[in-house]
Every structure is written in C-alpha cells, then in structure tokens.
Amino acid sequence: MSVTAASIATSKAIGEALVLSPWMEVEHLDETTATIYLSSDGTRIRVPLPLHRLLLKFRAPAVPSEVAGAGSGAAKALDQLRKKGFLVPADAVPARNGRQVTDPPVRLFDAPAQKLAPARADVVVLGVPWDFGEAGAAGARRGPLAIRDISLQLLYRLDRESGRPIGWYDADRRRAILAGVTIADAGDIIVHHGEGRSAVFERIRDVLDALTGEGALPVLLGGDSSVAYPLIDQRRQNGALDVIRIGRPAASTGAMARSRQLLALPGVERYAQVVPVGFGADHGDDPEGYMRVPIDAALEHALVPQLGEGRRVHVGIDVDALAHAGDSRPSFAYRQVHALLCRLGRAHRIASVDLCGINPWAPCWGAVSMTAVHLLLTALSAAKDPA
Amino acid sequence: MTRPRLQLPPHGLFDWAAGEAPARRKGNIEVIGVPSDFGNAYVSGARLGPAAIRASSLGLPQPAAGGIDRGDVEVFDDADWAQIIERVRAAVVDTAEAGALPLVLGGDHAVSYAAVAALDQAGPLDIVWFDAHTDFCPLTDTGWHNHKQVLRRIAGLGHVGRMLVIGHRGLTYFDETQQWANLDVIGGGPLPESWLRSERPLYVSVDIDSLDPCIAPGTGHPVPGGLGLPALCDMLRTLARERRVMGADVMEVNPLLDHGEMTSLAAATALAALLDGMAARSPAAHRTFEGA
DSSP states (O other): OOOOHHHHHHHHHHHSOEEEOTTEEEEEEOSSEEEEEETTTOOEEEEEHHHHHHHHGGGSOBOHHHHHOTTOHHHHHHHHHHHHTSEEETTOOOOOOOOSEEOOSSOGGGOOBOOSSOOOSSEEEEEEOOOOSOGGGTTGGGHHHHHHHHHTTSOOOBOTTTOOBOOEEETTTTEEESTTOOEEEEEEEOOOTTOOHHHHHHHHHHHHHHHTTTOOEEEEEESSGGGHHHHHHHHHTTSOEEEEEESOOOOSHHHHHHHHHHHHSTTEEEEEEEEOBTBOOOOTTOOTTEEEEEHHHHHHTSHHHHHOSSOEEEEEEEGGGBOOTTOOSOOBOHHHHHHHHHHHHHHSEEEEEEEEOOOTTSTTHHHHHHHHHHHHHHHHHHHHSOO | OOOOOEEOOSSOGGGOEESSOOSOOTTOEEEEEEOOOTTOSSOOOGGGHHHHHHHHHTTSOOOSSOOEEEEEEOOTTTOOHHHHHHHHHHHHHHHHHTTOEEEEEESSTTHHHHHHHHTGGGOSEEEEEEOSSOOOOOOTTOOSOOTTSHHHHHHTSTTEEEEEEEOOOSEESSOTTSSOTTEEEESSOSOOGGGTSOOSEEEEEEEGGGBOTTTOOOSSSOOSSOBOHHHHHHHHHHHHHHSEEEEEEEEOOOGGGOSTTHHHHHHHHHHHHHHHHHHHSOHHHHSSSTTO
16 A cells, blocks of 8 residues: 555654644533534534543643554544644644634524634625724624624525525515625624724734635624724735725714725725715815715716726725614615615625624614615625626 | 404504494494514514504594504413414404404514405405515425415415515515416505506505615514605505405504604504595495495
C-alpha cells in the first residue's frame, strides 16, 4: 500500500506534542457521551465519554501516540479532534482573548448557522448589538435578535430534491427572487460590558475578514448606523467602493463626522445620502464626494447618473427612517425604497448591505420590522439577481 | 335549535343596542364578536379585537344602516378551538335563519370559516376577501383551522362560488395567485367589473392587514405597501351598494400591537363604509335571503 501525503501528515501530527484548545468547552456530559464545542467558532461534536477523558489528558502538552498508542483507534479519533481544532500544537497555542461572536437563539430566516470561518454561502449575516453611536438609538442593541425573530415569518427553505434554496416570490414585481442564493447566519458580535468602540469595531472587521474570505456578500444587522463603519472599512479594502445610505440626514456631530471619516478612507470615493422627501439637498460645506439626494429625485434621475453606472456600492438602510404609524417626521414609504433598491441593483454591483436602526422598543415595531425584512430581501435580490 | 349564549359587551358596536335578538329580526344587522386567536400560533392579541373595534366605533358617526350587537361568543370557558368554531357557526346560523345579516368581529381570520360555513342556505355565495395574504396555505399536516389556510378551507365548502382576494402583496414563498380555478387575486383596486355585476349573494371579509401598516399597525402579520383606508372604504361601499351582501366580518385587529387605536378605528371606519353601502342599496334586495 502506498504511503499518502495525508497519512504522512497525520503521522507527523500524531508525533508532535498537542494541547487542548483554549476554546474547548463542554455543552453536555452524561454517562456515555460528551458534547464538546469550540467557543471560538461554534464547532460542535459529540464524542464517547472515554474519548472525552482521553482528550482531557491534553490539559498539559502530550504526544497522542504516547497517550493513546500509535495506530490505535483512539489515536485516530484524537487526530480527528486535532483536525477539528480541539487539540492544537503545544508550541502554537492561540491566545485566548475572548469569544468574538455568539450563537443567536434563532437565525435570520432560519438559515443555516455559519461558523467563524470563510462562508461558502452567497450571503453571510452578522449581527452587531451596538447602540452607543446615536442618542436616539437606545434599545437598538436588541435589534439583531428581534429582527431574526420577525424574519421567521419568511423562512429560508431548500428544495427537497436539489438542496438548493427556493427563495421567495415578490408579489409586487410578480417574480421569484433569490432562488438558488445561499444564506448563512454567523450570529452576533460580542460586546463586553464597558468595552470601547474601537475594540468592538476592530472585532467586527476581524470577523468580517474571516467570514468573507470566499466571497460571501456580508449583511450587517444593527444596532445603530455607526456599525456600518467597520463593514464599509472592511469592504473598501477589496476595491473602490461608494456608499449609499438610505436614511435621514445625520443629526448628531458623531454621525456627521462618520460620513467625513468614511470619505477619508482610501477607496471610498462617494457617499450618497438618500433622504426622505422634505429634507433639502446638499449643504454648501459638505465634503467632496458627499451628496444628499431626496428619494424622489433619486428615483427620477439624480442618484444613478451622479454615481455613474456599474459602481461597486455598499447599501445601508436605516430602519428608523421607514414610515410608520404615529411618526410625523419625513420618512420613506416602503414602495419608494423597494423601487430604489431594485434600481440600484440594476445599475451597480452591491458589495455589502447593512440594516441599521432596528429597534424593537420603537413604536409599531411589528409593522416596521416586517417592512425592514421585506426591504432586506429586496436588497439581497438587487445584489444577487437583479432584473 | 337552542340559541347560542353570547356574552354581552359593555356597549354595542356604533353604540347600537346590545343584547338578545329582537322578536322581528328579518333584515336586521346582527353583530357577533369572536374574541379568539386560536388560529394564529405566532402572535396572540386578536382576541381583544372585538372590544377594541366596539370602543373605537363610539367615536364615529352612526352609519346609515343600523343594527344590534348580540355580544361575544364565549371562548375562555375551557372550550377547545373546534368547539369555538362550532359556537360561531351556530351563532351565525341563528342569525341567518332569522333572515338577519351577520356582522362578525374577530378574532383571527380562521373564524371566518365558521361564518361562511353557516351561510350554506344562501349559496352559491361569492366571497370578497380583503387581505395582504391569500390565506391559501396547503392543508398538509393540519387537521385544524388556522388563519393561514382559512380561504382554502372555505373554497372547499359546497356553497361557495367565486372568490376574490384584494390586497395581496409583499414577499411570499411562491406565486400564490394561481391557487384555485375560482380564485382571483389582485393587489388593489379598482374592483373588477364582473364582480359588481352579479346577482349572487356576497360575503365580505376584511382582514385589517389589507391596509398599509402605517395606517393599521395593530395586526399580527403586517405586510408593507398596503391599501389606503379611503380606497378600502370606497371598495366596501361600492360592493355593498352593487352586490347583495349576506354577511361580513372584520378580522385580525390586534390591540396589543396597535398604536393609539389606529387599527381598531380603521376597522370601525371600514365597517361603517360597508354599512353605508348596504343602506344605499334597496333594503329588499340585500337584507334577506329571499331570492337567494
């Protein structure tokens, strides 16, 4: 029998000292089995109790062949655990600096869970429960959880035979959308008590780097609209990017500063703020590359020509700016935003999407959230199957 | 047949008299409340709809057609869902057999099945169904009534003729417009001419989610981009004026999700428009089963 490269690698791995991953945790333990997982990326496995006991012998560095006997079934099982990351080389133990994401109790549209690894899905979802960026966004940190709950009214389903996503049907456009487009949900970014913005935003960028390595389109669920910053920062590193933000004009100094900061990032060339009818157009002191466009003008003619055709764009939707009962402020009608997203999808390449300002404490949450979910799917359709 | 026992509300819809049906009932409009949301497993609160609609109706001018409010079907006496459906059916049968016209306040939309089933002596009966959804989900795996497939069940009733869904929109799992040979689905007005030119009796069901959520946020499954209230009222008034309405309902008002009673007020306003249309039609032509 020939000796394969894989078997050589396995033998070599078995010969080196290994140690338990600092991320290894126990989820369940009984008389016969243990369910163990890596809190770093959610990898889970159920193992026989004897193997679990064997695994614990690697609390201190040990060589698998010495612990389990070379070539034994136990040694092979340990090697499987090494491949899954439960055992790591003793001389290369990753620093444990806290979990980066949490598993939500439900996933967006009940789509599959995504580990903290390059997603093979076409679309990968990440929640950011962060609302320190805007005074009026208090409560929006619960947005990712709440929007996932609402999204269960529009389940992601696979064809029984092909295993491909069925997608949905847009009754207003009379066409199927997102058929065959795979979606996965990576959970929520962890935000520790008292943690600063720079640390959280850095974590968002790191997680997005890990998730989008295979080309998945990231969707970020806020949180307030400040969390779009690390997403845009991450996306612009893969090529020139324009930002299209569908929301009310910035009302705080922080929000105003963010558009300037984004435009200062290399690769971010234009920032188009689409505002509800009732807000004026550009101010004189807007930075170069910034444009403010009322949505009726955007739909009529202005936005797409100003940007040019075929741009790579990030699209952000502020849920707080969607029309709802009892809100007398200028706001967006659903059909306006729906039409604009469809148009953007035809004219540009949508590289990422954020849905921010999701706040379950806001009035008429049920109605607003359902509108938001509709618009998110419309944005994804605009990105993945524009027509 | 024993007349079903109904629970008296504190006041009647539009401040009509509340209580037992009068001796002479032919042509009367009789309100029957059904404070049940058994048919909706996702969100509760529509059980509070009848009381909210009645309360909001007090702030509106009296509609041109009058009636009596017989009260609510008993729901929370440990009865199971199937019993409640049967109680609703019995209450509507009692109304219909006396020649009166049932006006049912829900409750979730599954309740409409009982009301339509009770009108089997009026058939063939056409249905106009104002709704953001087609309510035509498959019946697989469900031996019970629910609000997602209530129209499919109604379609199977022997006395039901054509059906028209108005207000369907938004994202669905598949193209729901091609469900049944006798089912027409439109997103909004105008009313198809053929639906105004028929001598068949008509049942009108209004799911309040046919309205835009900006107008009627208090409902369990809102869908953006819905009808405006004036448009809904115009269609209801026209239908009631042109067709012989044998019964009607308004469903899915959920006060727990409402904002400033907007939704219950919209429901009461829609009912008033329907009643105005009925009053505009020759009473003899629409208020009895004669000629059905």
